[in-house]
Amino acid sequence: MRTVTLTVNGTPVVREVADNRLLIEFLREDLKLTGTKESCGVGVCGACTVLLDGKPVSSCLALAVHADGGAVTTIEGVAEGDRLHPLQEAFLAHGGFQCGICTPGQILAAKALLEANPHPTKAEIQHWMMGNLCRCTGYYKIIESIAAAAGAA
Amino acid sequence: MTPFTYLEPSSLDEALALLARHGGDAKLIAGGTGLVNLMKQRLVRPGFVIGLRALQPLAGIAENGGLAISALATLQSLEASAAVRRSAPLLAAACGHVATVRVRAMATLGGAVAHADPFMDTPPALIALDARIVARSARGQRQIPADRFFTGFYETVLQPDEMVTEILLPAQPPGNGTAFLKFLPATHDDYATVSVAARVALDASGAIADARVALGAAAMVPVRAAAVEAALAGRTADETTLRDAAPLVLGAIDPIADFRGSAAYKRKMAVVHVRRALAHAVAQARRPA
Numbered sequence: 001m002r003t004v005t006l007t008v009n010g011t012p013v014v015r016e017v018a019d020n021r022l023l024i025e026f027l028r029e030d031l032k033l034t035g036t037k038e039s040c041g042v043g044v045c046g047a048c049t050v051l052l053d054g055k056p057v058s059s060c061l062a063l064a065v066h067a068d069g070g071a072v073t074t075i076e077g078v079a080e081g082d083r084l085h086p087l088q089e090a091f092l093a094h095g096g097f098q099c100g101i102c103t104p105g106q107i108l109a110a111k112a113l114l115e116a117n118p119h120p121t122k123a124e125i126q127h128w129m130m131g132n133l134c135r136c137t138g139y140y141k142i143i144e145s146i147a148a149a150a151g152a153a
Numbered sequence: 154m155t156p157f158t159y160l161e162p163s164s165l166d167e168a169l170a171l172l173a174r175h176g177g178d179a180k181l182i183a184g185g186t187g188l189v190n191l192m193k194q195r196l197v198r199p200g201f202v203i204g205l206r207a208l209q210p211l212a213g214i215a216e217n218g219g220l221a222i223s224a225l226a227t228l229q230s231l232e233a234s235a236a237v238r239r240s241a242p243l244l245a246a247a248c249g250h251v252a253t254v255r256v257r258a259m260a261t262l263g264g265a266v267a268h269a270d271p272f273m274d275t276p277p278a279l280i281a282l283d284a285r286i287v288a289r290s291a292r293g294q295r296q297i298p299a300d301r302f303f304t305g306f307y308e309t310v311l312q313p314d315e316m317v318t319e320i321l322l323p324a325q326p327p328g329n330g331t332a333f334l335k336f337l338p339a340t341h342d343d344y345a346t347v348s349v350a351a352r353v354a355l356d357a358s359g360a361i362a363d364a365r366v367a368l369g370a371a372a373m374v375p376v377r378a379a380a381v382e383a384a385l386a387g388r389t390a391d392e393t394t395l396r397d398a399a400p401l402v403l404g405a406i407d408p409i410a411d412f413r414g415s416a417a418y419k420r421k422m423a424v425v426h427v428r429r430a431l432a433h434a435v436a437q438a439r440r441p442a
């Protein structure tokens with residue numbers, strides 16, 4: 001066991017974790033932040049995307065001990081109170097989700113994109129978001145939502 | 154994952170001492186995108202996992218005529234680096250083709266070479282750039298040419314107490330052009346069906362002074378197509394030369410059949426993509442600086 005000290009969605013957290021605990025297990029089971037979804041479990045689909053120190057990572061491949069000293073952002077930390085993030089508003093307005101399983105990962109990946117590149121071209125959005133799979137929308141609505149949020153942000 | 158003890162050395166010397174003690178029962182972890190998948194599938198079950206993230210100050214890229222790239226540099230940092238784009242655009246291109254933005258943000262170049270998965274994109278680029286891999290242990294340091302580093306499926310010349318600390322790229326030859334082609338019939342984040350890294354240097358008369366051709370996903374290791382290179386040296390860089398040289402790649406490769414294609418299909422695609430990569434590299438070499 002090791003003690004990890006980090007911030008999760010801005011809140012300080014100190015916990016004991018097993019050395020082989022995955023970040024997604026730590027978030028979902030230890031902290032009960034179940035907004036982060038696990039789908040493929042091998043780092044391909046993007047459903048489990050969270051931000052670690054602002055960078056998108058697959059929480060199914062990251063060790064919890066690797067978040068020690070860092071800052072994690074999950075979907076629970078994207079809105080400010082009742083005020084949705086412009087990306088969340090845009091996904092609602094443009095039909096950027098259907099079943100919703102991939103949506104937390106889509107929003108976090110898009111948030112990292114807009115922080116790195118506030119005004120991406122459509123091609124840049126497609127290149128960045130290529131690793132977040134969606135089986136419902138056909139992607140057009142997701143790309144539209146992100147482009148709209150970039151215009152608003 | 155089976156249980157393991159996680160160790161986090163705060164210096165390179167401490168990391169090397171831990172490797173000397175636990176070597177065969179230890180695995181190093183940087184980004185973890187390779188190792189964690191192997192551990193989750195229980196293909197590797199180390200008793201000790203040695204985390205390198207406290208050594209992050211060693212993640213830099215230095216220009217020294219060529220490039221000295223720390224093993225802990227992420228693929229995303231290499232893709233974005235002005236120095237890499239300037240002196241080794243082939244490596245920046247290969248990094249940009251790896252999987253997804255998440256993998257590129259987590260995975261490191263040292264991890265990529267030590268992982269030694271023959272389907273990966275960066276090893277052929279390193280071979281085509283005449284890279285040398287620096288391996289350190291408590292016993293000392295050695296440099297291994299990239300084309301002699303990989304020995305088998307997920308196997309390298311690294312000893313259990315050695316770690317990759319740096320990847321050195323020499324100054325690239327004058328008048329060179331490069332190309333990285335990743336043939337992907339399925340999805341963009343997939344491994345290649347076949348990938349080709351090529352470097353062609355032209356002399357003042359426009360003839361080929363020197364060529365490098367390396368392939369990924371074409372054998373149990375990333376391979377260098379020495380017969381293709383030999384057939385190009387000294388020849389006029391025209392379509393006939395490239396068309397005649399490309400099929401010589403067949404002597405260097407031994408692809409496996411999988412859902413990305415049959416072995417016969419991959420052999421055909423290797424010839425096609427070697428020819429195309431060479432044509433791209435020649436066109437880039439001819440472009441005025």
